[in-house]
Amino acid sequence: MPEKPTDADSSLPDSTVIASNHASNMKTWLLAALIAAACLAFQVLDLAVPLRFGRAEILESGQWWRILTGNLVHLGYPHLLLNLAGLGMITLLLAHALTATQWAFTGIISMLGVGFGLLIFDPHLVWYVGLSGALYGLLLGGAIAEFRNHKPIACLIGAYTIGKVTWEQIYGAVESSEKITGGNVIVNAHLYGMLAGGLAVLLIRAVDYKKINNG
Numbered sequence: 001m002p003e004k005p006t007d008a009d010s011s012l013p014d015s016t017v018i019a020s021n022h023a024s025n026m027k028t029w030l031l032a033a034l035i036a037a038a039c040l041a042f043q044v045l046d047l048a049v050p051l052r053f054g055r056a057e058i059l060e061s062g063q064w065w066r067i068l069t070g071n072l073v074h075l076g077y078p079h080l081l082l083n084l085a086g087l088g089m090i091t092l093l094l095a096h097a098l099t100a101t102q103w104a105f106t107g108i109i110s111m112l113g114v115g116f117g118l119l120i121f122d123p124h125l126v127w128y129v130g131l132s133g134a135l136y137g138l139l140l141g142g143a144i145a146e147f148r149n150h151k152p153i154a155c156l157i158g159a160y161t162i163g164k165v166t167w168e169q170i171y172g173a174v175e176s177s178e179k180i181t182g183g184n185v186i187v188n189a190h191l192y193g194m195l196a197g198g199l200a201v202l203l204i205r206a207v208d209y210k211k212i213n214n215g
Helices: 007-044 055-061 077-097 100-121 132-146 151-171 175-181 187-214
Strands: none
Touching: 007 077, 007 100, 055 100, 077 132, 077 151, 077 175, 100 132, 100 187, 132 151, 132 187, 151 187
């Protein structure tokens, strides 16, 4: 007669899942820490001008890396700290919603969305710096990913993100944000980043759905 599984045996799958989720969350926190460290290093080394999104440098000199690096440099320490606080809050709330690899993909797509969006749709913009556009992509992407886990929280975060960006498109940037950052807030960067991040996670979910159905 087969032995009845013990409590320890029956709890093993749950323990394995918890350990796996914890490891994934730690990798996501490490990814966030690396982004923060890069932003801080660029600020300390005063690399904003060499690395910022610059239309002329990109189109005339072929410095296409600025599409990405422009997201990682800032106007000054207040601007930097504001964005790093946002990155920390997103990681705290939503780290579990995606794997570290999926977060990295979403972040890169959000940054590319900001860079190429500004390059194509804002032809009069000469230069741009800041992580905020990508952060809006991470927020909406995280909200979409979180929807299958905690629908009320996901809807709240998604509504805030879309509402904030919509407000900016109608009424312009919040004055207090411009005072803190020390420069003009490019609200279109928030729009492009948000849309790119949302599309990135929808693509991730579509791939996951296809794998499940084909499996």
